[in-house]
Amino acid sequence: xxxxxxxxxxxxxxxxxxxxxxxxxxxxxxxxxxxxxxxxxxxxxxxxxxxxxxxxxxxxxxxxxxxxxxxxxxxxxxxxxxxxxxxxxxxxxxxxxxxxxxxxxxxxxxxxxxxxxxxxxxxxxxxxxxxxxxxxxxxxxxxxxxxxxxxxxxxxxxx
Amino acid sequence: xxxxxxxxxxxxxxxxxxxxxxxxxxxxxxxxxxxxxxxxxxxxxxxxxxxxxxxxxxxxxxxxxxxxxxxxxxxxxxxxxxxxxxxxxxxxxxxxxxxxxxxxxxxxxxxxxxxxxxxxxxxxxxxxxxxxxxxxxxxxxxxxxxxxxxxxxxxxxxxxxxxxxxxxxxxxxxxxxxxxxxxxxxxxxxxxxxxxxxxxxxxxxxxxxxxxxxxxxxxxxxxxxxxxxxxxxxxxxxxxxxxxxxxxxxxxxxxxxxxxxxxxxxxxxxxxxxxxxxxxxxxxxxxxxxxxxxxxxxxxxxxxxxxxxxxxxxxxxxxxxxxxxxxxxxxxxxxxxxxxxxxxxxxxxxxxxxxxxxxxxxxxxxxxxxxxxxxxxxxxxxxxxxxxxxxxxxxxxxxxxxxxxxxxxxxxxxxxxxxxxxxxxxxxxxxxxxxxxxxxxxxxxxxxxxxxxxxxxxx
Numbered sequence: 001x002x003x004x005x006x007x008x009x010x011x012x013x014x015x016x017x018x019x020x021x022x023x024x025x026x027x028x029x030x031x032x033x034x035x036x037x038x039x040x041x042x043x044x045x046x047x048x049x050x051x052x053x054x055x056x057x058x059x060x061x062x063x064x065x066x067x068x069x070x071x072x073x074x075x076x077x078x079x080x081x082x083x084x085x086x087x088x089x090x091x092x093x094x095x096x097x098x099x100x101x102x103x104x105x106x107x108x109x110x111x112x113x114x115x116x117x118x119x120x121x122x123x124x125x126x127x128x129x130x131x132x133x134x135x136x137x138x139x140x141x142x143x144x145x146x147x148x149x150x151x152x153x154x155x156x157x158x159x
Numbered sequence: 160x161x162x163x164x165x166x167x168x169x170x171x172x173x174x175x176x177x178x179x180x181x182x183x184x185x186x187x188x189x190x191x192x193x194x195x196x197x198x199x200x201x202x203x204x205x206x207x208x209x210x211x212x213x214x215x216x217x218x219x220x221x222x223x224x225x226x227x228x229x230x231x232x233x234x235x236x237x238x239x240x241x242x243x244x245x246x247x248x249x250x251x252x253x254x255x256x257x258x259x260x261x262x263x264x265x266x267x268x269x270x271x272x273x274x275x276x277x278x279x280x281x282x283x284x285x286x287x288x289x290x291x292x293x294x295x296x297x298x299x300x301x302x303x304x305x306x307x308x309x310x311x312x313x314x315x316x317x318x319x320x321x322x323x324x325x326x327x328x329x330x331x332x333x334x335x336x337x338x339x340x341x342x343x344x345x346x347x348x349x350x351x352x353x354x355x356x357x358x359x360x361x362x363x364x365x366x367x368x369x370x371x372x373x374x375x376x377x378x379x380x381x382x383x384x385x386x387x388x389x390x391x392x393x394x395x396x397x398x399x400x401x402x403x404x405x406x407x408x409x410x411x412x413x414x415x416x417x418x419x420x421x422x423x424x425x426x427x428x429x430x431x432x433x434x435x436x437x438x439x440x441x442x443x444x445x446x447x448x449x450x451x452x453x454x455x456x457x458x459x460x461x462x463x464x465x466x467x468x469x470x471x472x473x474x475x476x477x478x479x480x481x482x483x484x485x486x487x488x489x490x491x492x493x494x495x496x497x498x499x500x501x502x503x504x505x506x507x508x509x510x511x512x513x514x515x516x517x518x519x520x521x522x523x524x525x526x527x528x529x530x531x532x533x534x535x536x537x538x539x540x541x542x543x544x545x546x547x548x549x550x551x552x553x554x555x556x557x558x559x560x561x562x563x564x565x566x567x568x569x570x571x572x573x574x575x576x577x578x579x580x581x582x583x584x585x586x587x588x589x590x591x592x593x594x595x596x597x598x599x600x601x602x603x604x605x606x607x608x609x610x611x612x613x614x615x616x617x618x
Binding site for chain 1 (some may be wrong): 370
């Protein structure tokens with residue numbers, strides 16, 4: 001297998017694993033996929049460039065992501081009780097190298113089902129991945145939702 | 160009240176609005192609590208839109224959203240979609256966003272700049288002030304059709320007034336003037352504007368629109384409820400406290416602990432409930448206070464950014480006035496029925512009723528001219544932490560609103576209860592306003608009083 005195909009396969013396996021952790025509600029393990037200085041970003045606007053001068057749906061460092069995971073594990077996280085069922089469908093994956101790092105872009109369809117109501121979030125996802133022994137760590141995960149700028153219901157499971 | 164249902168221009172068939180006539184305002188707005196149907200009955204909602212949202216002053220935007228002639232922004236007055244439009248002479252108008260020909264939604268963009276509004280259907284063209292300028296093939300109309308007939312112009316709110324850049328519209332020709340209507344709430348707006356060293360604030364940094372399946376009244380009723388945070392936000396309080404302990408100097412590049420601190424601050428104990436002061440007015444407005452006095456919250460962070468900001472404010476206002484501005488001890492200034500002003504953190508929330516069981520909340524923050532950029536960034540973080548649909552705090556409030564709605568629609572409760580603190584509220588001298596130093600539901604009773612007044616008035 002040539003290096004390019006191998007990289008594509010490894011990235012795809014990583015993204016599928018990440019989606020699986022989110023769908024199984026293993027948020028602590030999901031947060032562990034982030035590098036110590038990793039950032040998770042869901043902008044509020046399409047094509048948002050400004051991280052600080054424009055509000056975000058989620059903009060969190062690893063400490064805040066841990067906090068988010070801890071809160072979802074609390075029995076009185078009312079918005080998560082009962083928890084929704086979700087499917088994160090990851091497709092259209094492509095990978096490029098940026099120095100030592102890998103930039104992976106993918107499309108996401110996330111279906112959320114809770115209290116007999118179905119909701120969907122979709123978007124284009126960009127992962128900046130650092131290669132580590134036996135895999136990758138997320139330096140940046142950016143989710144550009146097609147719903148950005150629109151009206152949302154509450155979101156508990158990260159897209 | 161009579162409503163025409165079939166008016167074909169020949170004969171008129173009238174139907175009595177039986178359900179509307181059957182709405183007993185006095186019974187619904189009980190002293191001990193509202194009847195459940197106030198939250199669940201579409202006929203009550205319809206009447207609220209007519210008697211409240213089409214009569215009182217409704218917040219429709221801030222002047223910074225439409226700075227130049229031709230700038231427009233879409234918003235709503237109750238369930239009516241309107242465009243807030245800056246005129247050629249810099250005055251403002253609120254125009255209904257539908258064409259006077261076939262009723263088509265005129266402007267599909269949420270904001271922008273136009274020299275006129277052209278209907279996509281048959282190109283009827285309206286000036287910025289709503290007057291009809293052009294109708295294609297006007298010659299095929301009968302002579303009775305006069306393009307200058309005001310009934311062919313876009314309908315506009317008969318009254319529009321601003322207070323220091325906060326724009327309110329009323330769909331009623333008559334009523335109290337805005338300053339009288341706002342009464343003590345002008346202080347909250349003053350305080351927010353005065354926090355800008357250059358005296359100018361602008362909505363900036365984006366906004367959120369968040370939907371919940373519940374009645375519009377539930378949001379304002381929750382905002383000044385001092386007992387719920389310890390229960391509703393328990394999961395985020397606990398997680399924030401744990402995170403604080405486990406942190407041990409780990410990097411927090413995003414906001415240096417601001418979000419964590421905000422989450423932890425909801426951990427109010429029963430003792431705290433009774434140190435928060437509440438003010439409720441008979442016109443529906445209310446605010447919380449007493450946080451600084453009791454030491455629940457420090458009036459100011461002590462860091463370089465805050466010191467630089469304070470220096471800029473002192474340069475503009477002097478030390479004494481700066482102390483007064485930054486020391487104003489009021490939170491969640493609720494302007495009934497649709498605006499929440501948080502002066503300290505430069506935020507507003509706007510309530511948009513969609514239907515009896517659906518509501519949209521918009522959250523915005525301000526940039527303070529003359530303040531360090533970092534102060535603006537903190538306001539943006541505050542907005543994201545509190546009003547994002549993914550907020551670890553707000554998502555639980557939304558869940559509660561939806562559970563109340565579900566409970567009221569599917570349960571057996573006839574009347575909700577808002578008696579907490581009713582025996583200890585103290586009248587403020589010479590006014591019809593009340594003050595409380597207990598965990599009172601005074602703000603709910605204020606809102607009920609205003610609701611009852613406007614729903615009954617001028618029948």
